[in-house]
Amino acid sequence: MTADHRPPTAVNIVLVVSGPRSAVFTQEQRMTEPINILVIGRGGREHALAWKLAQSPRAARVWVAPGNGGTAGSGSIANVSLAEDNVAGLIEFARREAVGLTVVGPEAPLAAGVVDAFQAVGLPCFGPSQAAAQLEASKAFAKAFMVRHGIPTGRYAAFSDYQAALAHVPQVDYPVVIKASGLAAGKGVILPDSPAGAETALRQMMAERVFGAAGDEVVIEERLAGPEASVLAFCDGRTIALMPAAQDHKRVFDGDAGPNTGGMGAYAPAPLVTPALLEELRQAVFQPALAGLRAEGKPYTGILYAGLMLTGAGPRVLEFNCRFGDPETQVILPLLASDLVAIFQACLNGTLDQMQISWNTGAAATVVAAAEGYPGDYPKGREISGVAEAEVLPQVLVFQAGTRRSGEGRLVTDGGRVLAVTGLGETLPLAIERAYAGMTRLHFQGMHYRRDIGAKAVIQ
Ligand code: AMP
Numbered sequence: 001m002t003a004d005h006r007p008p009t010a011v012n013i014v015l016v017v018s019g020p021r022s023a024v025f026t027q028e029q030r031m032t033e034p035i036n037i038l039v040i041g042r043g044g045r046e047h048a049l050a051w052k053l054a055q056s057p058r059a060a061r062v063w064v065a066p067g068n069g070g071t072a073g074s075g076s077i078a079n080v081s082l083a084e085d086n087v088a089g090l091i092e093f094a095r096r097e098a099v100g101l102t103v104v105g106p107e108a109p110l111a112a113g114v115v116d117a118f119q120a121v122g123l124p125c126f127g128p129s130q131a132a133a134q135l136e137a138s139k140a141f142a143k144a145f146m147v148r149h150g151i152p153t154g155r156y157a158a159f160s161d162y163q164a165a166l167a168h169v170p171q172v173d174y175p176v177v178i179k180a181s182g183l184a185a186g187k188g189v190i191l192p193d194s195p196a197g198a199e200t201a202l203r204q205m206m207a208e209r210v211f212g213a214a215g216d217e218v219v220i221e222e223r224l225a226g227p228e229a230s231v232l233a234f235c236d237g238r239t240i241a242l243m244p245a246a247q248d249h250k251r252v253f254d255g256d257a258g259p260n261t262g263g264m265g266a267y268a269p270a271p272l273v274t275p276a277l278l279e280e281l282r283q284a285v286f287q288p289a290l291a292g293l294r295a296e297g298k299p300y301t302g303i304l305y306a307g308l309m310l311t312g313a314g315p316r317v318l319e320f321n322c323r324f325g326d327p328e329t330q331v332i333l334p335l336l337a338s339d340l341v342a343i344f345q346a347c348l349n350g351t352l353d354q355m356q357i358s359w360n361t362g363a364a365a366t367v368v369a370a371a372e373g374y375p376g377d378y379p380k381g382r383e384i385s386g387v388a389e390a391e392v393l394p395q396v397l398v399f400q401a402g403t404r405r406s407g408e409g410r411l412v413t414d415g416g417r418v419l420a421v422t423g424l425g426e427t428l429p430l431a432i433e434r435a436y437a438g439m440t441r442l443h444f445q446g447m448h449y450r451r452d453i454g455a456k457a458v459i460q
Pocket residue numbers: 154177179186189191221222223224225228250307318319
């Protein structure tokens with residue numbers, strides 16, 4: 001990372017030190033003054049981020065914008081009623097409250113350039129720039145990037161012209177996947193059963209524009225087979241620190257049946273990603289990605305998430321995300337032994353190579369409780385009970401997502417994925433058992449969740 005690309009180091013910490021002593025304060029001492037932190041987002045991922053950040057001795061207040069029922073005033077964590085896309089409002093708040101670190105949860109504000117906007121006014125903000133976030137925001141960019149840099153991925157072609165896309169399908173001798181190139185809230189991937197199904201998908205995306213502008217360009221990709229894994233890394237532009245691999249459960253019903261969701265549960269570490277495979281991924285995926293982005297003038301600071309398929313011919317990248325996963329975060333962060341504020345600051349300062357990041361032994365599993373009808377339409381406002389009863393269980397954490405506090409201590413549903421229960425244990429079966437023990441304490445009308453989270457890894 002060159003000096004030009006290096007974001008400013010934490011501000012407003014230096015200001016509290018005055019008089020002759022300030023001259024002898026080292027950079028490290030200044031960085032350890034507690035700072036106010038702002039987390040942007042409202043899901044289970046952001047609850048887990050706020051929970052972990054608040055444990056740091058470097059954290060003073062932790063605000064979540066706009067947050068959810070779980071981040072609304074618990075300990076040092078509080079919500080601020082600002083939407084994720086209200087960049088001017090978020091900057092004004094960060095200035096007013098002397099926020100020394102902002103952490104962006106979801107992809108949309110990253111793709112809209114929130115990190116660039118914060119850094120332009122000298123506010124440290126953790127996440128990739130708008131240019132680097134193209135890796136998630138444009139699947140066509142990501143695929144071309146992977147080909148340019150030799151990163152293993154399925155064969156593909158990208159099209160902005162509907163007729164040209166239709167003409168391509170019969171020309172290839174492999175089954176295809178149709179992907180809207182732009183951000184489509186995890187719904188823009190269709191796995192057709194036949195060439196006719198592929199044509200229908202193309203018509204919906206490109207002619208009927210069911211995903212809006214996200215489908216104006218499409219990627220037609222070779223359909224691959226194999227188990228999937230999520231591998232995430234902290235990045236400071238140059239250095240890569242891999243996290244334990246996780247496995248998400250994207251389908252709504254047990255046995256991977258039913259439509260895709262945002263993720264119904266996860267566990268980590270995923271045993272199918274062996275230490276040798278993780279090392280292979282570092283060399284074949286993460287290092288070329290970071291070097292490639294740097295060489296193309298988009299140095300990558302933030303979380304880089306590779307969605308992988310482990311095929312018979314080796315790992316293939318299905319997608320890159322430029323942020324933490326949800327619900328992967330709810331299993332990865334409880335395993336992190338190190339200080340997350342220190343890690344984010346090291347990423348912003350380009351000093352990740354000097355950090356020792358340690359992880360707890362054992363495993364974590366998280367199960368998502370979803371609203372009736374999810375991932376289709378669902379009602380809101382249903383009363384939730386049992387959160388406190390679940391939270392008192394040993395090694396059980398509740399991360400809220402689609403929840404809202406509604407006066408007189410009531411907690412009600414406010415989204416499709418309502419909350420997640422994470423269990424921790426020395427072994428994965430123990431972690432799973434604890435997550436489900438917590439889940440039995442929770443109730444809201446129409447609540448449903450998968451009963452087989454992590455089962456695949458336990459049978460192996
Ligand atoms: P993506 O958003 O690109 O990760 O795709 C969402 C889901 O679609 C993945 O988790 C896979 O289950 C599936 N998928 C994506 N690309 C492919 C592919 N090339 N072959 C088979 N399945 C895929």
